[in-house]
Amino acid sequence: MGAGRTQNFILKDNKFPEQNQAVSPKSNKAFNSSFRNLGKSQLGGVIFGCKTATIDECLNNQLFGLPGPHISYVKNIDLGLPLFLFNYSTRRLHGIFEAACPGKLNINPYGWTSDGSERTSYPAQVQIRLRLHCQSLHEEQFKPIIWDNYYNLKHFWFELDHAQTDRLISLLSSVVIAPTTSAPKLTKERKIPSTSQWRELKSEGFDTAVSNGDFAPSSSSNGSLDALDVDCNQSYETYSDRRTIEESEKDLIYMKLKEMALNRERFDPSLTVDNNVVIDGENLKQERLLEKQIISEEKPEIISVKSTDDPSGIAQLKKRMEEFDAFKTEQSRKMEYLQQKLLEAETEIQLLKDRCMVLESRSNPDVANGDKTASGNFTELNSDINEFMYLIGGYDGTQWLSALDSYSPSLDTVKSLKPMNSARSYASVARLNGEIYVFGGGNGSLWYDTVEAYHPDNNTWTSRPSxxxxxxxxxxxxxxxKLFALGGGNGHESFSDVEMLDLDVGRWIPTQSMLHKRFALAAVEHNGAIYAVGGFDGKSYLKSVERFDPREHSWTRIASMNTQRGCHSLTVMNEKLYALGGYDGKEMVSSVEIFDPRIGSWMTGEPMSEQRGYAAAAVLKGSMYIIGGVVSGECGDNIIETIECYKEGQGWQSTNLKAIGRRCFASAIVL
Structure with missing residues (x-):
């Protein structure tokens, strides 16, 4: 296991969201730290350490661990996150693995100890499974990819961002070891033993399974790996997403050729083969341990090669490998073609659905009267632009979206329009000269400075000054x-900056900054002034509010809210400002506050039915709608599908509007 150093970053205690957490800008190599402190949304993968003396236990028990201080980021490991194993003794990297449960402390409190009498020195642990069996890489091969992580000649930070992870996976995938013709063995779902149960199992030598079947027995004497699937306090489906090669013929050839090469090496180690088919002797044992995780008990017949064989077999082996590489290249080309055809088919299907809706609406009066189950192209039914809002970008629980949709709450219908040039969430939107401007934001791992403008008349996007x-x-x-961009942040610090887009000049011009740094704030224009409300200043969430009057060209502090909040929504209806939901530093809230500029104070409004933050909100035809969002610091199952509607004098009402589905980190606007 790798040795850790003292953490020197200054992290805030706020638990939500990771991208809201500002850190001290000391993240450079000269500032001696063994952690990058990437947030959960920024963490793309993790490298774990081992030595030749401990690698077998890591692989046999399917458990990786690091010293205790590393729990600061190991706890951010979620199910399915890519993982890698670095052997300090051989300076080689093994993979590709993935997390079989979230990272946590002391999954096995006695791991990597000689007799189980002492507590482990590596309690920051995660259960793993093999995602893709690849040949190991020497440090010189992968070092350029993670060069920025090296803080001295021999040590590097284990946290990988998304770009580094993608490049590392790509490099390992280029030396993948082909699967066999048999499907991988699957085991039933298991549970992690408690501390006392680990001690009991350890004293028994891990040879006896618990009678109720909850725990997996230890590795068998031959060192084979069980495909452990761990509950980890949340269920998941066992891993079975392995493809077989067409007709399985090429796999069989590959395994026979590989065995030939290995047998030949045993008799004459000086013989090597192109494409790294022969594995270094010092890593052969570990490579075979990995093979056992994906090879079933039924092995194909292996052709052995004697030392007296004709050396011309090497040339034949090279030729076969070249043919196999050509086959893989052709398969990749076919897959890309099929994926493109699938996208085209999905587009055609959507167009047909839209057309069907139009035809049904002409013959079905329920649709024209606002049938809640209708879906399709409502713009052909009603050309009044005040009948719908635009919903832009965000995240649906599966992917970051570049989508632009027009949505009619009265019909509960969605029309897909031309998407943005890139996936975009955490962005801001505003109207200017009849166009919709979308600026800033990111794709979950990368922040943007780009700006795009949408033309409703011709359904096109145009790039604008960054x-x-x-x-x-x-x-x-x-x-x-004039378009104003206020505050925000880059994942490390919060900004008070204000930029103004002047189309006559053709660029963004720095203008008067706000009085406070504000990340995840909300802002609106009302009666010729801009109101900036709440947000995160890098230390805490804010109650404060300030107003910008262009005539005075200055920001003025006005009455604060009663509740501190960030990642909330802000709308204007009937000459009053509504601050909706958001995060108060501890949890998402459902509370609503109303500001009347004529009175100059905030009053408590009727709360929403659900706690939510990072929701999209808009006012349409005298009604205020709040759409989606998240109920806690995680995405996934915590994304809210519901829409609530507010009318003055009637309060909030839950709706059964379902057309939008799961959506968060999106923006809404009405032209």
Whole structure:
């Protein structure tokens, strides 16, 4: 296991969301730290350490571990996150693995100890499973990919961002070891033993399974790996996503050729084969341990090669491998073609659905009267632009979206329009000259400085001048035909900056900054002034509110809210400002506060039915709608599918509107 150093980053205690957490800008190599402190949304993968003396236990028990201080980021490991194993003794990297449960402390409190009498020195642990069996890489092969992680000649940070992880997976995938013709063995779902149960199992030598079947027995004497699937306090489906090669013929050939090469090496180690088919002797044992995780008990017949064989067999072996590589290249080309055809088919299906809806609406009066189950192209039914809102980007629980949809709450219908040029969430939107401007934001791992404008008349997007720096979770508003971008942050610090887009000049111009740094704030224009409300200043969530008057060209503090909040929504209806939900530093809230500029104070409004933050909100035809969002610091199952509607004098009402589905980190706007 790798040795850890003292953590020197200054992290905030706020638990939600990771991208809201500002850290001290000391993240450079000169500042001696063994952690990068990537947030959960920024963490793309993790490298674990081992030595030749401990690698067998890591692989046999399917458990990786690091010293206790590393739990600061190991706890951010979620089910399915890519993992890698670095052997300090051989300086080689093994993979590709993935997390079979979230990272936590002391899954096996006695791991990597001689007799189980002492507590483990590596309690920051995660249960793993093999995602793709690849040949190991020497440090010189992967070092350029993670060069920024090296803080001295021999040690590097184990946390990988998404770009590094993708490049590392790509490199390992280029030396993948082909699967056999048999499907991998699957085991039933298991549970992690408690501390006392680990001690009991350890004293018994891990040879006896618990009678109720909850625990897996230890590795058998031959060192084979069981495909452990761990409950880890949440159920998941066992891993079975392995493809077989067409007709399985090429796999069989590959395994026979590989065995030939290994047998030949035993008789004459000086013989090697192109494409790294022969594995270094010092790593052969570990490579075979990995093979056992994906090879079933039924092995194909192996052709052995004697030392007296004709050396011309090497040339034949090279030729076979070249043919196999050509086959893999052709298969990849076919897959890319099929994926493209699938996208085209999905587009055609959507167009047909839209057309069917139009035809049904002409013959079905229920649709025209607002049938809640209708879906399709409502813009052909009603050309009044005040009948719908635009919903832009976000995250649906599966992917970051570049989508632009028009949505009619009265019909509960969605129309897909031309998507943005890139997936975008945590962005801000504003109207300018009849167009929709979307600026900043990111794709879950990368912040943007780009700006796009949508033309409703011709359904096209146009690139506009970029912001002066990358930022997300910012706010925007339009005053006097000028577009303003307020605050935001880049994942490390919060900004008070304000930029103004002047189309006559053709660029964003820095203007008067806000009085406070504000990340995940909300802002609106009302009666010629801009209101900036709440947010996160890098230390705490804010109650404060400030107003910008272009005539005075200055920000003025006004009455604060009663509740601190960030990642909330802000709307204007009937001359009043509504602050909806958000995060108060401890949890998402359902509370609503109302500001009347004529009175100059905030009053408590009727709360929403659900706690939610990072929701999209808009006012349409005298009704306020809040759409989706998240109920806690995690995405996935915590994304809210419901829509609530507010009318003055009637309060909040839950709706059965379902057309949008799961959506968070999106923006909504009405032209």
């Amino acid at each position: 912001l002066n720096r990358v930022k997300g979770s910012l706010a925007g508003a339009t005053v006097n035909n």
